[in-house]
Amino acid sequence: MKAESTSTSYDLIIIGAGISGTSLFYLSTEYSNLKNIAIFDKNSREGAVNSHRVMNSQTLHFGDIETNYSYQKAQRVNAAANMVKRYLDAHRADPNESEQLFSVVGKMVVAEGEQEVRELKTRYEDIKQLFEKITYLERDEIEKIEPLMIKGRPLNVPVAAIYTPDGYTIDFQALAKHFVQKAKKKNPDIAQYMNAKIVDVQRFGEGYKVINDQGIEYTTKTLVISACGHSLLFAHSLGIGKHLNLLSVAGSFYESKKTLHNKVYTMQNPKLPFAAIHGDPDVYNTQTTRWGPTAKPIPLLERYNWSTFFEYLRGITPAASLTLFKVLSDWDVFKYVIKNTIFDIPVIGKYFFVRDARKIVPTLKSTDLVKLKRCGGTRPQIIDTKTKTLNLGEAKLTDKNLIINITPSPGASTCLSQAHGDLKLISEFLPNITVDWDRLKNDLGV
Numbered sequence: 001m002k003a004e005s006t007s008t009s010y011d012l013i014i015i016g017a018g019i020s021g022t023s024l025f026y027l028s029t030e031y032s033n034l035k036n037i038a039i040f041d042k043n044s045r046e047g048a049v050n051s052h053r054v055m056n057s058q059t060l061h062f063g064d065i066e067t068n069y070s071y072q073k074a075q076r077v078n079a080a081a082n083m084v085k086r087y088l089d090a091h092r093a094d095p096n097e098s099e100q101l102f103s104v105v106g107k108m109v110v111a112e113g114e115q116e117v118r119e120l121k122t123r124y125e126d127i128k129q130l131f132e133k134i135t136y137l138e139r140d141e142i143e144k145i146e147p148l149m150i151k152g153r154p155l156n157v158p159v160a161a162i163y164t165p166d167g168y169t170i171d172f173q174a175l176a177k178h179f180v181q182k183a184k185k186k187n188p189d190i191a192q193y194m195n196a197k198i199v200d201v202q203r204f205g206e207g208y209k210v211i212n213d214q215g216i217e218y219t220t221k222t223l224v225i226s227a228c229g230h231s232l233l234f235a236h237s238l239g240i241g242k243h244l245n246l247l248s249v250a251g252s253f254y255e256s257k258k259t260l261h262n263k264v265y266t267m268q269n270p271k272l273p274f275a276a277i278h279g280d281p282d283v284y285n286t287q288t289t290r291w292g293p294t295a296k297p298i299p300l301l302e303r304y305n306w307s308t309f310f311e312y313l314r315g316i317t318p319a320a321s322l323t324l325f326k327v328l329s330d331w332d333v334f335k336y337v338i339k340n341t342i343f344d345i346p347v348i349g350k351y352f353f354v355r356d357a358r359k360i361v362p363t364l365k366s367t368d369l370v371k372l373k374r375c376g377g378t379r380p381q382i383i384d385t386k387t388k389t390l391n392l393g394e395a396k397l398t399d400k401n402l403i404i405n406i407t408p409s410p411g412a413s414t415c416l417s418q419a420h421g422d423l424k425l426i427s428e429f430l431p432n433i434t435v436d437w438d439r440l441k442n443d444l445g446v
């Protein structure tokens, strides 16, 4: 699909129409006087890669059940997720909304064994001021909400949970589409180029030139690249972030018949930047429970897209290999990766996976589980070859009139906050534009 606009010169070009790029497409159209905006994506539909509902866990992360977040990170993610919540709440009562974007579902994190229960209690005390609705549950209270979490659980093993009724499960692809529709309604002249793979980005005067796979050139005063794992390739081609590389961590899902009413997470290792396995209702199909995601390193920038193998390899310099080796040889990370790689093996993986899933539902059997085909995207975890470390969360690289976003989890939950940060930077790059910050704050909070 190509936009009707014939202009090839823009004030703002966004590469990537996933949840990140479309959030900015929406915010900049709705709240700024920027008129000349274009978004490009290589796929035919918005949110077709990691933002697609089968590719991620559909969770709006607030930081209340993510026990690997520090207090500061929980505070930041909570504020960011609340922007999405306010957007969804504002549109849930709109009779013109034909597409379902989300469902409200309770969330829990379960701790098993003395040490975990002690840690969860401390966590609860630490964060309860931040999340008004969370409660600490003992065994009988858990049983009232989720009977199958207690059935068959040995009485001598302590169990506890943090619970909140305030959870959102979201179809982030539908939300991306919604952002685009809203933006186009506000300004029909903005341009959306689909099936338009950008193959090259170059500096052009004060701005940038982007070139698609048909050799067509577009120029722009400011450029935002929100192409998830692909973003770093563009950064490197512009000489930025050369010390950063990616550990691409794929996640797969299993499914069982409905076993849980809520999203139930398990305690997470703070060393690991991805969620431990959880059980969730699907956003559209409440009659099943999805289990996962697993976490397996893959040499691809995009799951199931083998053409991204060479793109991934391009980033693997000797320094990156050394850092990957150091990161993966950490004993905790190594054990986790091996275990998760086994979870991913077709047919036999579920016999191992079920042991971890039984932390949530002790009576779950491997025969209850079916591995979902072609489900689960990949998280572009950032590794730093200077510090030889694995970084946690999203990254934003900037240069003159340029923003590059790399978005592992919880990138979908923080999309509007990231876009807000991008819009702030754009208003500094282009001092002549105005942004209605008050209305934005009033609508979405910041």
Ligand SMILES: Cc1cc2nc3c(=O)[nH]c(=O)nc-3n(C[C@H](O)[C@H](O)[C@H](O)COP(=O)(O)OP(=O)(O)OC[C@H]3O[C@@H](n4cnc5c(N)ncnc54)[C@H](O)[C@@H]3O)c2cc1C
Residues within 6 Å of the ligand: 015, 016, 017, 018, 019, 020, 021, 040, 041, 042, 043, 046, 047, 048, 049, 050, 051, 052, 055, 056, 057, 058, 059, 060, 061, 172, 196, 197, 198, 199, 226, 227, 228, 229, 230, 249, 250, 251, 252, 293, 376, 377, 378, 379, 407, 408, 409, 410, 411, 412, 413, 414
């Ligand atoms: C297993 C798993 C579970 C997750 N669970 C959650 C969760 O529960 N909650 C949460 O908040 N986050 C979760 N995440 C993370 C979340 O899915 C991502 O952070 C988010 O989808 C990133 O959005 P994005 O728009 O940046 O990337 P994407 O959705 O991947 O979009 C990038 C877009 O860029 C386009 N593109 C790439 N290269 C080019 C090019 N050269 N030219 C044109 N277009 C290009 C692609 O086609 C794509 O549409 C999970 C991720 C995984 C893998």
